[in-house]
Amino acid sequence: xxxxxxxxxxxxxxxxxxxxxxxxxxxxxxxxxxxxxxxxxxxxxxxxxxxxxxxxxxxxxxxxxxxxxxxxxxxxxxxxxxxxxxxxxxxxxxxxxxxxxxxxxxxxxxxxxxxxxxxxxxxxxxxxxxxxxxxxxxxxxxxxxxxxxxxxxxxxxxxxxxxxxxxxxxxxxxxxxxxxxxxxxxxxxxxxxxxxxxxxxxxxxxxxxxxxxxxxxxxxxxxxxxxxxxxxxxxxxxxxxxxxxxxxxxxxxxxxxxxxxxxxxxxxxxxxxxxxxxxxxxxxxxxxxxxxxxxxxxxxxxxxxxxxxxxxxxxxxxxxxxxxxxxxxxxxxxxxxxxxxxxxxxxxxxxxxxxxxxxxxxxxxxxxxxxxxxxxxxxxxxxxxxxxxxxxxxxxxxxxxxxxxxxxxxxxxxxxxxxxxxxxxxxxxxxxxxxxxxxxxxxxxxxxxxxxxxxxxxxxxxxxxxxxxxxxxxxxxxxxxxxxxxxxxxxxxxxxxxxxxxxxxxxxxxx
Ligand code: XMP
Numbered sequence: 354x355x356x357x358x359x360x361x362x363x364x365x366x367x368x369x370x371x372x373x374x375x376x377x378x379x380x381x382x383x384x385x386x387x388x389x390x391x392x393x394x395x396x397x398x399x400x401x402x403x404x405x406x407x408x409x410x411x412x413x414x415x416x417x418x419x420x421x422x423x424x425x426x427x428x429x430x431x432x433x434x435x436x437x438x439x440x441x442x443x444x445x446x447x448x449x450x451x452x453x454x455x456x457x458x459x460x461x462x463x464x465x466x467x468x469x470x471x472x473x474x475x476x477x478x479x480x481x482x483x484x485x486x487x488x489x490x491x492x493x494x495x496x497x498x499x500x501x502x503x504x505x506x507x508x509x510x511x512x513x514x515x516x517x518x519x520x521x522x523x524x525x526x527x528x529x530x531x532x533x534x535x536x537x538x539x540x541x542x543x544x545x546x547x548x549x550x551x552x553x554x555x556x557x558x559x560x561x562x563x564x565x566x567x568x569x570x571x572x573x574x575x576x577x578x579x580x581x582x583x584x585x586x587x588x589x590x591x592x593x594x595x596x597x598x599x600x601x602x603x604x605x606x607x608x609x610x611x612x613x614x615x616x617x618x619x620x621x622x623x624x625x626x627x628x629x630x631x632x633x634x635x636x637x638x639x640x641x642x643x644x645x646x647x648x649x650x651x652x653x654x655x656x657x658x659x660x661x662x663x664x665x666x667x668x669x670x671x672x673x674x675x676x677x678x679x680x681x682x683x684x685x686x687x688x689x690x691x692x693x694x695x696x697x698x699x700x701x702x703x704x705x706x707x708x709x710x711x712x713x714x715x716x717x718x719x720x721x722x723x724x725x726x727x728x729x730x731x732x733x734x735x736x737x738x739x740x741x742x743x744x745x746x747x748x749x750x751x752x753x754x755x756x757x758x759x760x761x762x763x764x765x766x767x768x769x770x771x772x773x774x775x776x777x778x779x780x781x782x783x784x785x786x787x788x789x790x791x792x793x794x795x796x797x798x799x800x801x802x803x804x805x806x807x808x809x810x811x812x813x814x815x816x817x818x819x820x821x822x823x824x825x826x827x828x829x830x831x832x833x834x835x836x837x838x839x840x841x842x843x844x845x846x847x848x849x850x851x852x853x854x855x856x857x858x859x860x861x862x863x864x
């Protein structure tokens with residue numbers, strides 16, 4: 354089934370993916386495509402509406418991206434946001450000017466004329482601005498619909514041609530009625546029906562996978578992370594026992610993780626799930642290794658070898674499942690740079706598995722949709738809300754050599770940290786939080802005795818895409834409980850420190 358869809362044309366703005374996610378949250382499928390798409394390509398794509406994102410340029414810059422003017426003649430509704438709205442004004446004969454001072458942050462905007470965009474929105478409300486250029490005169494046929502103190506055309510539109518521009522960012526949460534404005538555009542201007550729901554998606558994908566796989570054999574590497582777990586569950590729903598999953602237990606997982614994976618997927622869902630017990634092998638290979646990249650390489654290579662051995666036992670398969678998600682496949686901005694995933698847990702698998710085709714059932718989904726899909730498929734929160742975990746897992750959270758004792762200490766400390774963060778209700782807010790085993794020992798005093806034990810560091814960050822991150826402002830009383838519990842309950846740890854470095858200059862992981 355072909356969903357109705359909206360086209361989000363990417364002019365390089367920082368909120369481009371957020372716009373696409375908001376549209377999908379409003380139950381309309383959309384794709385984010387480079388702004389270089391021609392009017393002909395857009396006509397062939399047949400969207401119910403087009404959204405131009407913001408972008409860092411000024412319309413007058415020589416190198417700034419423009420839009421094929423024929424787009425406005427297609428009869429498809431258009432909403433331009435920030436740079437996108439200036440582009441509408443510039444292309445259709447309005448005037449864009451450079452302000453002496455930019456307008457950034459929270460502003461109040463006031464509607465001066467009703468339109469389909471303003472339905473259900475108070476006359477005055479808060480919006481989020483981030484611009485220097487502004488539209489000083491709207492093109493012929495357009496009316497100013499709203500303004501702020503310093504922005505005469507904060508919203509403008511041509512109701513007949515169904516073309517609208519908003520100077521502010523309706524997609525960010527600080528724009529009080531931003532979501533309502535987007536909803537109005539989709540439903541009142543584009544006439545969308547809203548057929549993009551996870552329930553529909555499950556039904557369609559199950560059909561599609563079933564039809565494609567037929568009686569074939571399917572193999573999936575299950576890492577325990579959200580993406581592979583949801584992909585495997587979806588494929589399992591479609592083809593049942595034709596799917597075999599392999600979980601490599603390298604002994605570097607967090608506390609309880611391997612048991613949880615086996616109990617949810619094999620015992621609970623009845624999946625054909627093979628566990629490869631390779632703890633001793635990995636520890637052996639890592640003995641004496643202290644250099645982080647070396648650790649990564651060893652783990653990556655061993656992972657592939659172990660998986661290959663298991664795959665050989667299963668024999669030739671027809672399909673290999675991969676948990677690729679939409680942000681991995683989007684081509685961004687002007688189309689010259691594709692998003693590259695620097696670390697990929699299972700990137701090397703296709704070369705060692707005897708298979709014919711790859712199945713990527715999450716290719717269309719953003720991370721938050723993958724989570725919603727997981728819930729729709731009945732997976733527990735512990736799996737669906739699992740934070741991203743690096744492929745090399747605890748090995749790069751133990752500074753220096755990885756030993757069984759360090760692993761044990763770190764696992765316990767990390768478990769306590771996760772437990773307290775969850776109890777404080779912060780687990781869905783913080784992007785990633787974990788404990789680190791430093792290779793520093795300090796003197797302590799416990800029960801009247803001098804101790805000389807390890808320093809545990811706590812790392813917790815907020816982020817959108819892991820490219821940049823800020824340290825999470827965890828309340829002191831939560832940190833206090835974590836520190837007290839770690840020093841009391843965990844052997845070989847007598848001090849706890851909290852990492853207050855953002856990325857950059859630090860990275861999220863310590864190694
Ligand atoms: P950094 O430490 O580079 O991490 O700021 C950014 C994100 O990537 C994860 N990460 C990895 N993921 N293999 C992975 O699969 C790796 O070797 C690896 N190193 C870092 C990290 O957890 C964070 O989410």
